[in-house]
Amino acid sequence: MHNLALLSDAEKNRVELDKQAAYSVWQVKNAKKGYEVFAEIANNISDDDEREFFERAVTKYKAQMGVA
Known part of the structure; x- marks a missing residue:
């Protein structure tokens, strides 16, 4: 378990x-x-x-969810 409040602003934005x-x-x-x-x-x-980062995440989730 991670406390998201402890993340830097940049890390929070990536989440x-x-x-x-x-x-x-x-x-x-x-x-x-x-x-x-x-x-x-x-x-x-x-x-x-x-x-x-967003575009890589979209690619990752497309693969996971089976979206072409």
């Missing part, structure tokens, strides 16, 4: 980006949103490293 990636893949898998949701979120991330 949030990972959650957004998982949720967006879930939305696509369940036909709640189209694939454009990934670009919409990524385009709103100004930091290149954070955007890349």
Whole structure:
């Protein structure tokens, strides 16, 4: 068990980006949103490293959830 309050702001942001990636893949898998949701979120991330982290997380969750 981890206390998320003890994480740095950067680490907290990565946790949030990972959650957004998982949720967006879930939305696509369940036909709640189209694939454009990934670009919409990524385009709103100004930091290149954070955007890349989000995109890697989307790839990870697509594989886990069986989304092509």
